[in-house]
Amino acid sequence: MPFIPQSLNWPSDHAILLVHGIGNASLGAQGAFPLDTLRNSLGSQSHDAAIYTVNYDFINDWAATKIDFAAAIGVMKKTVCERLGSDDVADALADYIGDVLWPVLSASIRFAVRDALVAQLAQIGVDRTEAALARGHDPLDYKISIVAHSLGCYHTYEALWAIATEPRYQLMPRSDRFTFKSVILMASPVQLIRTVAGAIKAIVPDVATVAALSHELAIPAETHGSKVTPSTSHFISVCGTKDPVGGHLLGDRLPWAFMDLPGQELVVDTQQILNISSRAELGTALRAARTSAGPGVQVSDPHSWTSYIAHHGDLLRGALL
Amino acid sequence: MTPVVTGATRAPNATRLTGWLTMRVARATGMVRIMMLAGFAVGATSVNAQPASLPAAHERLLARADSISVGDYCRLAQRVLSNRTVVTALADDSATAKLSAASICDPLLSDFSLRALRGEAPAPLASIARVRTGGYSAVRGTLFDAMDEFRAAVTSPEARAALRQSADNATVMELVRVTETAHSLLVLAARDSALSRLRRYERKLGPTSARLNAPEVVLNYAAQRWVPGFGPRPQSGPSPLELVASYVPTYATIVDDRLQAVSASEFGLRWYMFGERFGAEGLKGLLFPSYWSAGALVVSDRNGALVWPWDGRTRTGAFVSWGAIKIAHVGGRQGEWIVSRQMQIIPFVF
16 A cells, blocks of 8 residues: 555644654554644644644564664664663663664665655645635745654654755755744654764765764755755754653753754753653663553653643644644 | 656566566476465555545646646736836845746747646647747756746745735735646655655565565665665665575475475575556466566575575576566476475575
8 A cells, every 4th residue: 555645624824744753653553643632732723723644654664574673773772872871771771762773774764754754745735735725825824833753853854854955855945935834853863863873874874865964963954055044943842851762861961862953942841740760760661661652641651742742732832823 | 856767667578578488487397286386375465554535635736737827927927027126125036037937938838738838738739839849848847947946036035025015916816826836736746756756665665575584684785885776866766676695495396296395595686666557466466566586596406495505416597586476497417497486484584
């Protein structure tokens, strides 16, 4: 069954694209997206938004059955372990973090996910034009935002750089006027991937096509002459103080894993409610979350997408609506 | 814009040749019986892809693109560029906008609808007569480039503000309708290119592709990195080529009217067919599979499953596969035909 991008009628003048990651939405089914939680967080105006979801789990499944990455992933986890300290908990953390690292090892998988995202964004662009013209409005007055989680942040980051720099996608910020109102990355592993994949750069195929590795991290933008047009006016990073994928370990920021783009708006969730105070407790929570993936709220999982969305209703209303 | 579909152009010849070979060989040696025994049913695995919804937006867009001609675009561009407030707001972009408008106002193409210009609708007869002397195919691509540049200039925040301030609403909305329709056709084409590449990735990596063993993973990883023609590219998608280096204990042959297993090592190339009708599953997949392969193989003179191919006196030969069905001929005092089905008994091993 081929991938078909979602096409929606816009109820109003804004749309949101959800890009899933691992852990809290790894089932790949429609129900795995925390749509109800998002609508609750957005409040009464939530039904004005066209909410798209893009699912790339089927591409991950291709890799799992076609290609065995075990050896290379083992090298990457070892790199993570060395930075986290050597104990059992570090192994658990490395397992958890390893889930977001493997796509850099396959150019085919990276390009395939990119194409899925490009196709979906192009469809959103066409839907926007049709919705606006049908109402006698200018499509450029209609707004698109992205909310991504975990590994989805990495794929989003790569896709945004690809469309900002490749004219053939017809989605450049300046040349095609394709910009986003907000791009919200929740628990982004972009810096984590940059560090760990950077340490094994020699075995990463087509490094030049990996935006997270080929140049300094920055908000995706098109450069035209001397003018730089960013993809979005609000690039927002949301992370939690107990979430290692987002670059924190028990309240401490891990500089090698924490995404810190110039110009990004940063929101740090203190995650005190999780009641995690030791490496062992964190390891247990992450192990449990890793083995019980699904859409439900997992209060003990510091990496839960549902929890991030539930805790940041004000931010989401302001940024998306 | 149009991706390279190497498999699509090669597939028909490959289909005829391999199909003919398979049938000739099977008839000549009575191998049909073995094929039936080996069981060639192809597993039907579905992919959990995105649920679909009908692209009504697509239909509306095409209908609108049919109703707007290049001449309409030209007249509108000229009207906008006659507005001094807008030209002032365009600043450095005004030269680009004027050059783009000049390209758009090609009298040879003025009767073309935007959709016809994309080649998705018949060209007007009157235009064809003239265009045949005017280089239609070479010009139409650059015309869309010109439309894109014109749109980029007149949709800058400054130009939009100036236009809304100085022009009547009908002109503003007509400009929006025309420029956005032309641009959407390009976005749609970019979307279709991305989807086409994605289908090819599915063909090569998805459920109807051949599973790789660990050495093949390493070999193909190396080939994709260092051998031209093997690696994927962002704009052209996956390469149709894949290296084969596998131990196959599931060949079968008939000796003295008895079915015997044969183990072999294969070395060769697999070619994925990216044409639309290929990559079928189930029985249809026998006719239109995802790939074919060919190469050399090594077989021991001892028949049997799980026999080391270099055990005893080795024999060499050649194999060819059409999808999962494989047939090979190995030398020796008496040449021997053997058949198998592409499968992996132990994942990533053989």
